[in-house]
Amino acid sequence: xxxxxxxxMAAVPDAGPDAVPDRARRWDQLLDLLAERGRLSVAEAxxxxxxxxxxxxxxxxxxxxxxxxxxxxxxxxxxxxAYDLPARYRxxxxxTERIAAAAAQRVHLGMVVGFNGGRTTSAVARRxxxxxxxASSAGRPGITVVTNALNIATEMVLRPHIRxxxxxxxxxxxxxxxxxxxxxxxxxxxxxxxxxxxxxxxxPVAGATCHDDSEAGxxxxxxxxxxxxxxxxxxxxLGARSFARICGTEDVDVLVTDATxxxxxxxxxxxxxxxxxxx
Numbered sequence: 001x002x003x004x005x006x007x008x009m010a011a012v013p014d015a016g017p018d019a020v021p022d023r024a025r026r027w028d029q030l031l032d033l034l035a036e037r038g039r040l041s042v043a044e045a046x047x048x049x050x051x052x053x054x055x056x057x058x059x060x061x062x063x064x065x066x067x068x069x070x071x072x073x074x075x076x077x078x079x080x081x082a083y084d085l086p087a088r089y090r091x092x093x094x095x096t097e098r099i100a101a102a103a104a105q106r107v108h109l110g111m112v113v114g115f116n117g118g119r120t121t122s123a124v125a126r127r128x129x130x131x132x133x134x135a136s137s138a139g140r141p142g143i144t145v146v147t148n149a150l151n152i153a154t155e156m157v158l159r160p161h162i163r164x165x166x167x168x169x170x171x172x173x174x175x176x177x178x179x180x181x182x183x184x185x186x187x188x189x190x191x192x193x194x195x196x197x198x199x200x201x202x203x204p205v206a207g208a209t210c211h212d213d214s215e216a217g218x219x220x221x222x223x224x225x226x227x228x229x230x231x232x233x234x235x236x237x238l239g240a241r242s243f244a245r246i247c248g249t250e251d252v253d254v255l256v257t258d259a260t261x262x263x264x265x266x267x268x269x270x271x272x273x274x275x276x277x278x279x
Contacts, residue, residue: 024130025097026051026059034069034076041075066129066159095234095258098279100124103196103232103256109134109142111193114222116215117149117177118198120232125152125196135161146190148178148218165190172215179214187221195226197252199233201240204268207249209242216244223247230254235261238269249274 026049033048034040042060046053060076063069069076099120104127107113113128115121125145128134134142141163145156148167156164169183197219201209208231210216223229229251235258249272256277257266266276 023059023062024101024127026055027063027130028097028126030056030059030063031068039072039075039077044075068155068158095260096120096123099232099234099256099258100127102277102279103230104128104131106194106196106228106230106254106256107131107134107143112144112146112191114192114195114226115145115147115149115152116195116198116219116222117147117152117175120234121196121198122149122152122155124232125156129156129159129162146192146222148183148222150176150178167218169218170214172212175212175215177215177218179212179218183218184221187218187225190225192222192226194228194230195222197223197229197231197246199231199237199246200242201237202231202233202249202252202255202269203239203241204249204265204272206241206245208246208252209240210244210246211242213244216246219246223251228253230256232256234258238262239265 029049030040030045033045042053042056045056045060049056060069060071064071064076096119100123103124107128115125125147128143128145142161144163144165145152146165146167147153147156148169150166150171153164153166156162167178167183167186169178169180171178197208199208200211203209208219210219223246229247231252231254233255238255238257238261249269252274254275254277255269256279259278261276261278266278270276
């Protein structure tokens, strides 16, 4: 017997169901639900997201095409181990999503893109991977991702239009980042068009910093191999200094942050030559 509530929801047209920001947000929500439950039906997803079942079916098909889920009769089951990682690596909160969406637009077809580890960089990587315009029509990878973060690599390798390169080294259990001499040795052989860099602090004087010196060493090597460096950081990290220095402000080209950032710090960072994008 059909469910009247489901029928009513299915009859409601979506407002711009294929708009990229809305779609990417829905995909994050669907994958989070799938991580909790292991499987998800079309009707259940439509009810939770308050969209039509037709929209959910389109989303399920797109996620299955990118090998993030496996289609079943009437729904999907989880296919990506990346969403079994701790919740801190699955982005939550509007400011992180806005930062991720803006930074992802800095990536273009054919680029070699570097990512260090962290919640915000993971969100940016997921946004980049969800962009249909970066898929190569010739059957070759549309972009190349270079990362020392195992969770990012695990997600990216499932996307047929992305070539994924991981660095060697010792894995830090808290951040899932590969560190050490081996990681830096691999980086010495590579060039990055753009590096998306997550930090614990970005100060006009101290530069970009993080908590761990081993992470800072690999991050600094990535900065040295990148033509452009895009720092992604919430407002609370601006003006802050952490234990280990990654690079100076002169090495940062763009900062993507949220609109609540301290205007004095923003002015100082712009005076240091950094393009500041607030979202």
